[in-house]
Amino acid sequence: MTFDPAQLPDDVASLKAMLIAANKSAVEAEERTKLLDAEIENLKLTIAKLQHHRFGPSSERARLIDQLELQLGELVELTAQGATADEIAAQIKMKAQGEQRCASPTVPRRRPARRPLPAGLPRERRVQPAPKACACCGGERLRKLGEEVSETLEREPARWKVIENVSEKFTCRDCESITQAPTPSHPIARGRAGPQLLAEVVFNKYGAHLPLNRQSEIYAGEGVDLDLSTLADWVGASAAT
Numbered sequence: 001m002t003f004d005p006a007q008l009p010d011d012v013a014s015l016k017a018m019l020i021a022a023n024k025s026a027v028e029a030e031e032r033t034k035l036l037d038a039e040i041e042n043l044k045l046t047i048a049k050l051q052h053h054r055f056g057p058s059s060e061r062a063r064l065i066d067q068l069e070l071q072l073g074e075l076v077e078l079t080a081q082g083a084t085a086d087e088i089a090a091q092i093k094m095k096a097q098g099e100q101r102c103a104s105p106t107v108p109r110r111r112p113a114r115r116p117l118p119a120g121l122p123r124e125r126r127v128q129p130a131p132k133a134c135a136c137c138g139g140e141r142l143r144k145l146g147e148e149v150s151e152t153l154e155r156e157p158a159r160w161k162v163i164e165n166v167s168e169k170f171t172c173r174d175c176e177s178i179t180q181a182p183t184p185s186h187p188i189a190r191g192r193a194g195p196q197l198l199a200e201v202v203f204n205k206y207g208a209h210l211p212l213n214r215q216s217e218i219y220a221g222e223g224v225d226l227d228l229s230t231l232a233d234w235v236g237a238s239a240a241t
Contacts (some may be wrong), residue, residue: 029086036079043072078108117151124128188237198238202233 047068133140167181187195204210214230219226 010098023123029082033079033082038077040075040079043068043075047072053231073090158222188234191237193234198234201234202238205235 009031047065050065130144131142135144165184167183169178169180171178187193187198193201202214203213204215205212213228214236216226216228216231
């Protein structure tokens with residue numbers, strides 16, 4: 001923890017009290033972090049044991065694993081929230097004190113990622129605007145030294161669309177009969193759901209264990225109203241085909 005010299009008291013007693021209080025706060029924060037980390041590791045170990053050892057009914061084991069994973073997620077969220085709050089507070093304090101740091105001419109060491117992002121995903125390169133002047137001296141004679149690339153994993157939301165299957169009609173000038181291209185078939189007779197949408201609904205229900213009512217709510221939030229009865233009819237027809 002850093003202090004602004006202008007805000008430090010002049011007498012020794014007040015200075016010692018401030019340092020003791022700051023040290024106590026730092027120790028308490030460190031102890032809380034250690035306790036959370038220990039509980040997280042304990043939950044991870046318990047979950048791993050349950051997943052590798054078979055004991056008790058499978059339904060009970062599955063429920064216990066779900067509960068432990070939920071608790072683990074909440075602890076990890078709490079730890080991340082505390083760490084982020086500390087970083088934000090430190091940045092605000094630095095700005096309030098007017099501290100400025102210039103970039104070092106040496107290339108900073110990049111910390112290895114915990115798990116590399118999939119190499120098969122498409123990459124979108126976004127080059128940030130180059131500075132016009134040096135942040136330290138204000139000089140404008142800048143030359144490119146290199147670049148630092150940081151990767152961000154992003155997911156585009158689902159995109160709905162309506163496919164219009166057009167079957168043009170033609171009339172014969174000789175016999176005046178009408179000829180029309182055949183209408184493409186649908187996975188479900190007289191249904192309006194495409195094969196990809198049906199596959200997603202069925203997978204969400206049986207693969208991701210997402211009930212149809214929850215799927216209906218999610219789709220409604222995306223602007224497409226699909227009743228529970230409609231989704232159930234699709235699933236039943238898909239299972240029968």
